[in-house]
Amino acid sequence: MVWGATFLAVQYAMTMSGPFFFVGLRFAIAAVIGLAVAGKSLRKTTRTELIAGTAIGIAICAGYTLQSEGLRHVLSSQSAFITALYVPIVPLMQWVLLRRPPSLAIWAGAGLAFAGMVLIGTDGGGIEQIGWGELITLASAFVFAVEIILIGYFAPNVDARRVTAIQLAVTSILAFTLMPIFGETPPPEIPWQLLGMAAALGLASSIIQLTMNWAQKFVSPARATIIYATEPVWAATIGLIAGERLGVLGWMGGALVIVGVLVSEIRKKGAPRAD
Numbered sequence: 001m002v003w004g005a006t007f008l009a010v011q012y013a014m015t016m017s018g019p020f021f022f023v024g025l026r027f028a029i030a031a032v033i034g035l036a037v038a039g040k041s042l043r044k045t046t047r048t049e050l051i052a053g054t055a056i057g058i059a060i061c062a063g064y065t066l067q068s069e070g071l072r073h074v075l076s077s078q079s080a081f082i083t084a085l086y087v088p089i090v091p092l093m094q095w096v097l098l099r100r101p102p103s104l105a106i107w108a109g110a111g112l113a114f115a116g117m118v119l120i121g122t123d124g125g126g127i128e129q130i131g132w133g134e135l136i137t138l139a140s141a142f143v144f145a146v147e148i149i150l151i152g153y154f155a156p157n158v159d160a161r162r163v164t165a166i167q168l169a170v171t172s173i174l175a176f177t178l179m180p181i182f183g184e185t186p187p188p189e190i191p192w193q194l195l196g197m198a199a200a201l202g203l204a205s206s207i208i209q210l211t212m213n214w215a216q217k218f219v220s221p222a223r224a225t226i227i228y229a230t231e232p233v234w235a236a237t238i239g240l241i242a243g244e245r246l247g248v249l250g251w252m253g254g255a256l257v258i259v260g261v262l263v264s265e266i267r268k269k270g271a272p273r274a275d
Contacts, residue, residue, distance in 0.1 A: 002204050004234025007076040008242055010068055013197045018184040019068035022198065023061065024175035029202025030209070031172050034165035037210065045162050052154035053166025059147035060167060060209070061174040066140035073133025077244060080235035082137040084117045086145040090225040093145050098153070106223065109264030112256050113229040119253025148228070151212055152221030160213035168209060226264040229257050 013022050035042070071079050088110050091102035102110075154163065179185070187194070216224050233254040236244075 001230075001234045003208055003228070004080065004231040004236075005238045006201055006204055007071070007080050007235045008238060009197055009201055011071040011076045011079075013194060013201075014068060014072045016191050016194045017187055018179075019065045019072075020175045020179045020182060020184045021186045022194070023064050023068060024172050024179070025194075025198040026201045027060070027064075027168050027172035027175065027205060029199050030205040031165065031168035033203060033206040034161075034168040034210070037206070038159075038161040038165040041159065042162055042165065044159070045166070046158070048154070049158045049162050050166060052150070052158050053163045054170050056147060056150050056154070056163070057167035057170025058174060059143055059150060061171045061178075063140045063143035063147060064171070065175060065178075066136045066143065070133045070137030070140065073131065074137060077232075077236060077239055078134070079137050080232040081117055082134060083141050083144065084229060084232045085114075085138065086141040086148070087117070087225050087229045088114050089142060089145040090148055090221055094149055094152075094221055097149065106226070106264050109226045109260040109262075111260070112263055113226055113260030116253040116256025116258075116260060117229070117232055119249045119256065145225075148212075148216075148225055149221050152216050152224065155213055155216040158213075160210060160217070164206070164210045164213050168206060223264055226261050229260060233257050 010022075017025075067079065067083060070082075074082070091106055091110055094100050095102065212224075219227070236254060
């Protein structure tokens with residue numbers, strides 16, 4: 001829910017800042033919160049947790065920077081649809097990289113969720129012509145798929161609080177470091193609206209990442225992805241409240257996404273939850 005609510009906020013922030021600066025500022029605030037939550041437990045940080053936090057942080061930086069840049073060129077509803085393509089991407093990448101073939105239920109759930117997001121994305125006219133914004137947003141979908149797989153890989157063996165703090169800090173530091181490389185400069189004066197957006201989204205990011213790192217101790221990456229597929233439904237709902245129009249096909253798509261979540265939970269009697 002929180003994840004889906006961020007699209008319009010980021011799109012508004014992109015009218016006042018470049019993507020690297022905003023991602024850096026947003027995750028700097030999130031890192032402060034994450035470090036406060038981790039507290040003295042950071043002294044017990046292991047080498048595995050440093051590697052996990054760094055790897056996930058790199059993926060987060062790449063994913064959110066690409067997505068933020070994309071929101072300068074496409075509508076928030078289009079961005080939510082394209083980003084959500086990571087749903088069918090995750091089980092395929094998991095199969096190739098980790099040699100963990102998804103169950104039939106996961107494939108069926110992913111298919112239903114993908115069909116639902118197609119309806120959501122095309123309800124308002126669809127993507128008639130692929131442009132720069134669509135392409136980089138699609139690239140962010142691949143990066144988010146990698147992030148989810150990394151979290152699922154490391155989650156069982158690390159402390160969620162410490163890894164969350166590390167990955168948020170890595171994201172912020174990397175985003176600020178990449179600014180001069182890509183020729184981006186900070187705003188000459190930082191508007192209070194931008195600071196407010198960064199603070200709100202920084203809090204949201206810390207909540208999202210801490211929840212993901214904790215929850216994926218018990219949920220497989222493929223199943224977690226199906227649950228995350230409700231993101232565009234909430235994005236569409238927030239858009240509707242903000243004045244965006246969603247028709248019958250869009251709501252039908254939202255229903256298909258929810259059905260996909262339920263179907264993904266179907267498993268043989270006695271079978272473990274993780275696939």
